[in-house]
Amino acid sequence: MLLIMLELKDLPTTGVLHKFAERYPDADITAVSSFLHLLRVATDLSIALDTCLSKHGLLQGRWWVLILLMREDSHTSTPSVLASKAGVTRATMTGLIDGLEQGGLVERVFTKNDRRSVLIHLTDAGQAKLDTVMPDYYQRLRLCMKGLNEAQRIQLEQMLDLINAGIPALTNPK
Amino acid sequence: MLLIMLELKDLPTTGVLHKFAERYPDADITAVSSFLHLLRVATDLSIALDTCLSKHGLLQGRWWVLILLMREDSHTSTPSVLASKAGVTRATMTGLIDGLEQGGLVERVFTKNDRRSVLIHLTDAGQAKLDTVMPDYYQRLRLCMKGLNEAQRIQLEQMLDLINAGIPALTNPK
DNA sequence: GCATTATAGTTAGGAAGCTAACTATGTCAA
DNA sequence: TTGACATAGTTAGCTTCCTAACTATAATGC
Known part of the structure; x- marks a missing residue:
């Protein structure tokens, strides 16, 4: 996965939030605070993941493609399916596969059934x-998350689901 | 803020996670699950925020610069300070300011004290x-977060802080 | 006082997303 | 069966971030 965002080094203090709330009475201070907090930690996590993967010469997008392929019993899929599962456009997936193919990590296999289609094989x-990267990734991730016990992890996911359910409110036509 | 990441439409099922855990015994299944969940929700939030802002002709980076300026009593700052607070490079900030200046939302003011420096004024x-965008943003964010009560918001921030504390484990030289 | 070093801002070029348009192939219905 | 439409993959061009190098100005130390 690939995540970039202004890093928000400077989250608003409650003082600043109150100042804004005076001018904009709709402001829900704790909502804003939690929201920005969430975005910032997620971004820092993503940047850290990037750092970790780049030590193995991988970029996040390519790493994710490898994982999606490994999930398949045949270690094979198609660009369209991969794009859909990864949440990128087919155009972007073309670029990711190009990079992986150049590195010899995947290969394009032309099929006879549907000559429009290409199979991508790990x-x-x-x-x-993957056998080099994943143990390192899992080991580091275990350490990173060790501050949360099982109950807290479940709680976290529940709260994330609640926020997720509210996302349409941000985009609805009003 | 600006956030991009492979959207992970297809989070691993527990079945897939167990399959991976067989090959990679270091895998901590609930850690991975919470981690990916967090990244996915944050990304979807960021994309939704983008959508909301783009209705007002703003991009996330530029919006954040406007807010940083409004925080100042003088409505003024410098590119360096803004870059540092926003967590982008000075080069990137030059581009953001260029865009805002073209739209007439900020202006460059040349100062006599330090002729290397430029003041950016809202x-x-x-x-x-901002007076158009912020009420819309605050209103939508209130709705988005209404699934979490105050206690849950505090809990969420605490858990995010715990994860944040673990981030160095992802990047440490080993 | 003057050479060295540091700082502010910009420019140039690269990475990796995106949309839109294009080619080739397949599907379906009149 | 053939004309219209749908689908797979790619290409081209845009965006916005990045790093590295550059110019101009200021600060520091011999």
Whole structure:
């Protein structure tokens, strides 16, 4: 996954939030605070993940493609399906696959059934790359999350689901 | 703020996670699950925020600059300070200011004290733009977050802080 | 006082997303 | 069966971030 955002080094203090709330009475101070807090931690996490992956010569988008392929029993999928699962456009997936193919981590296999389509196959080198990256990633992630016990992790996911349910309010036509 | 990431439409099921955990025994399944959940919700939030702002002709980076300026009593700052507070490079800030200046929302004011430096000032049009955008943003955000009560919001921030404290584990040289 | 170093801002070029348009192939219905 | 439409993948061009190098100005130390 790939995540970029202004890092918000400078989250508003409650003082600043109150000042804004005076001018804009609709402001819900704790809502804003939690929202920005969430975005900032997520962004910092994503940047850290990038750092971790780049040590293995991988970019987030490509790493995610490798994982999606490994999930398949056949270690094979198509660009369209991968794009849909990864949440990027087919155009972007073309670029990701280009990079992976150049590195020998996946290969394009042309099929006879539907000549519009291409199969993307995880190579042995691709699997080997995952076998190097994933233990490092899992080990680090375990440490990163060790501050939360099981109950807290469940709570966190529940709260995230509640926020997720509210997202349409941000985009609705009004 | 600006946030992009592969959207992870397809979070791993617990089945998939267990399959991976077999091959990679270091995997901490609930840690991975919470981590990906957090990144996905944050990304979707950021994309929704983008959508909301783009209705007002603003991009996230530029919006954040306007807010940082409004926080100042003088409605004035410098590119360096703004870059630092926003967590972007000075080069990026130059681009953001260029865009805002073209739209008449900020102006560059050359100072005599330090002739290397430029003051960036929020114009009346810039303030007016905020006065249009912010009430809409606050109203929508209130709705978005209404699923969480005050206690839950505090809990959420505490858990985010715990995760934040673990981030160095993702990047440490090993 | 003057050479060195630091700082402010900008410019140039690269990465990785996106949309829109294009080619080739497949599907379906009159 | 053939004309209209749908789908798979790619290409081209845009965006906005980044790093690195550059110019101009200020600060520091011999």
